[in-house]
Amino acid sequence: MTTPDSQAALALFSRGAVDLVEQKDLAARLEKARAERRPLRIKFGMDPSSPDLHVGHAVQLMKLRALQRAGHQIVLIVGDSTAMVGDPSGRNKLRPQLSRADVEANLVTYTAQAGKVLDMSRTEVHRNSEWFDAMRFEDVLRLAGKATVARMLERDTFEKRMAANEPIGVHEFLYPLMQGWDSVMIRADVELGGTDQLFNLLVGRDLQEKEGQAPQICMTLPLINGLDGRKMSKSYGNAIAFTDTAKDMFGKVMSLPDEVMGDWFRLLTELDPAEIAAVLSGHFREAKARLGEEIASFFHGREAGRAAREAFDRQFRDKELPSDIPSVAYPGSWPAEGLALAVLLREIGLCTSSSEARRLIEGGGVKLDGASVNDPNARIPRPTGELLLQAGKRKFARVRAG
RNA sequence: GGGGAGAUACCAAAGCGGCCAACUGGGCCAGACUGUAAAUCUGGUGGCAUACGCCUUCGGCGGUUCGAAUCCGCCUCUCCCCA
Numbered sequence: 505m506t507t508p509d510s511q512a513a514l515a516l517f518s519r520g521a522v523d524l525v526e527q528k529d530l531a532a533r534l535e536k537a538r539a540e541r542r543p544l545r546i547k548f549g550m551d552p553s554s555p556d557l558h559v560g561h562a563v564q565l566m567k568l569r570a571l572q573r574a575g576h577q578i579v580l581i582v583g584d585s586t587a588m589v590g591d592p593s594g595r596n597k598l599r600p601q602l603s604r605a606d607v608e609a610n611l612v613t614y615t616a617q618a619g620k621v622l623d624m625s626r627t628e629v630h631r632n633s634e635w636f637d638a639m640r641f642e643d644v645l646r647l648a649g650k651a652t653v654a655r656m657l658e659r660d661t662f663e664k665r666m667a668a669n670e671p672i673g674v675h676e677f678l679y680p681l682m683q684g685w686d687s688v689m690i691r692a693d694v695e696l697g698g699t700d701q702l703f704n705l706l707v708g709r710d711l712q713e714k715e716g717q718a719p720q721i722c723m724t725l726p727l728i729n730g731l732d733g734r735k736m737s738k739s740y741g742n743a744i745a746f747t748d749t750a751k752d753m754f755g756k757v758m759s760l761p762d763e764v765m766g767d768w769f770r771l772l773t774e775l776d777p778a779e780i781a782a783v784l785s786g787h788f789r790e791a792k793a794r795l796g797e798e799i800a801s802f803f804h805g806r807e808a809g810r811a812a813r814e815a816f817d818r819q820f821r822d823k824e825l826p827s828d829i830p831s832v833a834y835p836g837s838w839p840a841e842g843l844a845l846a847v848l849l850r851e852i853g854l855c856t857s858s859s860e861a862r863r864l865i866e867g868g869g870v871k872l873d874g875a876s877v878n879d880p881n882a883r884i885p886r887p888t889g890e891l892l893l894q895a896g897k898r899k900f901a902r903v904r905a906g
Numbered sequence: 907g908g909g910g911a912g913a914u915a916c917c918a919a920a921g922c923g924g925c926c927a928a929c930u931g932g933g934c935c936a937g938a939c940u941g942u943a944a945a946u947c948u949g950g951u952g953g954c955a956u957a958c959g960c961c962u963u964c965g966g967c968g969g970u971u972c973g974a975a976u977c978c979g980c981c982u983c984u985c986c987c988c989a
Contacts, residue, residue, distance in 0.1 A: 860953095
């Protein structure tokens with residue numbers, strides 16, 4: 505392992521971090537590790553309850569990537585046991601329990617996706633059921649006894665829920681303890697998480713100390729918001745997923761608010777700070793396009809990133825039609841008196857219901873062969889060739905009679 | 907254990923026997939304007955239907971009524987106060 509000198513190492517860790525508890529501990533730990541010629545064990549927990557990663561996760565993963573390249577040992581914890589509790593962060597509702605099979609399936613997806621950012625061959629992966637399944641009730645009680653109710657209520661989400669008269673399950677108090685226990689079990693030197701994780705990370709620190717271990721350094725990185733300004737989450741439909749196409753990634757980046765550009769560049773690209781500053785001082789559309797290209801390229805390669813940008817420019821800047829309009833055949837028979845446009849839109853999947861299609865038509869959002877249609881009852885005669893349909897800004901299809 | 911309050915569409919929150927597919931705000935979708943940004947303005951926001959209209963929905967199950975989100979009973983869940 506090649507250990508950078510302490511100053512540079514410290515800078516590498518703390519760049520972009522919101523909380524770092526404690527910085528001096530980290531400096532000392534780095535120093536010690538260097539003397540012992542061992543890497544630091546960096547812990548990061550993943551929730552296996554939803555299968556796909558998105559760029560919100562990438563904030564953490566990019567940091568882990570940098571640390572991994574600096575020679576540190578990344579330890580991913582798959583929280584299959586904690587998933588049974590449901591992290592009280594952010595969401596206020598309990599999650600459904602997952603079956604073993606679901607967890608395993610998600611785990612496969614997760615590690616494959618994380619592999620786009622990390623070198624998984626050098627990454628340690630654990631399920632926390634490895635130790636929690638072996639616990640007896642007595643052990644659980646002992647763990648629960650390591651924290652007080654008052655301490656738990658300090659957590660802002662619990663505090664808010666109490667204030668809002670919302671229910672809190674007693675078992676939810678166990679979540680931070682479980683996460684903290686993971687740190688004890690893997691002897692973490694550092695734990696990384698989003699800013700909403702600070703409380704959980706600190707509990708790990710306490711537990712390690714109680715168990716006679718050196719308490720872990722807790723580091724949080726900003727949470728990035730999704731396309732609509734809320735916390736990025738797949739269930740909100742506002743995420744840029746690892747599995748999105750290059751074109752989708754680019755398009756989604758272009759619809760981000762200007763204000764978040766700086767954070768996104770810093771947290772999600774590997775451009776150096778000087779270059780980021782230069783890009784941000786130019787025109788914002790340009791900066792945003794650069795960001796979109798960087799992100800799309802990271803996941804899909806340079807060529808795909810560039811192509812996504814070009815396709816976008818053609819479609820939206822130059823108002824040309826997209827190059828990849830799906831061509832579909834209307835599955836049913838085409839009535840002699842013409843097919844209701846609303847039904848057609850539904851059947852080919854441009855709208856989810858004919859009611860929605862009618863609303864869209866009335867709102868002027870539907871174009872047939874480039875011309876707006878405003879009659880929700882419009883009937884379309886059976887076409888000889890292909891019809892070009894557009895629903896809203898970005899949904900297109902070419903249709904022919906089946 | 908005792909007493910009180912409450913459960914309405916994605917979220918918040920009105921409605922308290924017919925005028926309710928259900929006020930309003932947020933979110934979201936669409937249109938105008940743009941840089942597919944923000945801000946602003948406009949329209950829309952259960953499903954089916956060319957249309958008259960029909961169907962499903964107000965925690966769950968029953969009941970009263972010509973008619974219930976609204977009244978009654980039971981059940982489930984939540985919060986508050988007291989112990």
